[in-house]
Amino acid sequence: YYLDELPQLYNVIRGEMCLLGPRPEAPEFVDLDDPLWQEVLAAPPGIAGPTQLIINDWERHRITEDPSGEAYLHEVLPVKLAIDGWYVRRSSPRLDALVAVTLARRLLPGTESYTLKKRVHAAVPQSNQVPA
DSSP states (O other): OGGTTTTTTHHHHSSSEEEEOHHHHHHHHTTTTHHHHHHHSSSEEEOOOOOOOOHHHHHHHHHHTTTHHHHIIIIIIHHHHHHHHHHHHHHHHHHHHHHHHHHHHHTTOOOOOHHHEEEEEOGGGGGSSOOO
16 A cells, blocks of 8 residues: 555655656666756656556566566666656646546556556557556
8 A cells, every 4th residue: 555655745745746756766777967867857756656657566576576686777767767758748737637546546456547558658669568
């Protein structure tokens, strides 16, 4: 139930984070010279975003399969960055509403919404690596 995320609500109240937005990445994985990273990092970080809703299970599976971190660095991270970049460029109240509804449905067992996944898979080719 993602209870470990609750302390981040304090960061939202303080104005340091938003409820929805790209999740912050560990600094050692960020390439500050990459324009896409610059674009994503310019957006306010969020507790949840479409990236987590779409690739969370696949990411956990890849990290478990390859604890060396190579799969994360070479497979997962490029997909996360591509989806985050798409989200930042397409940011709108309508997209945030879709993300919020998808998040709410994910928290309720058996009610997951696939609308967001379909939209991202159609717009972000890298996301097609993630099993539907």
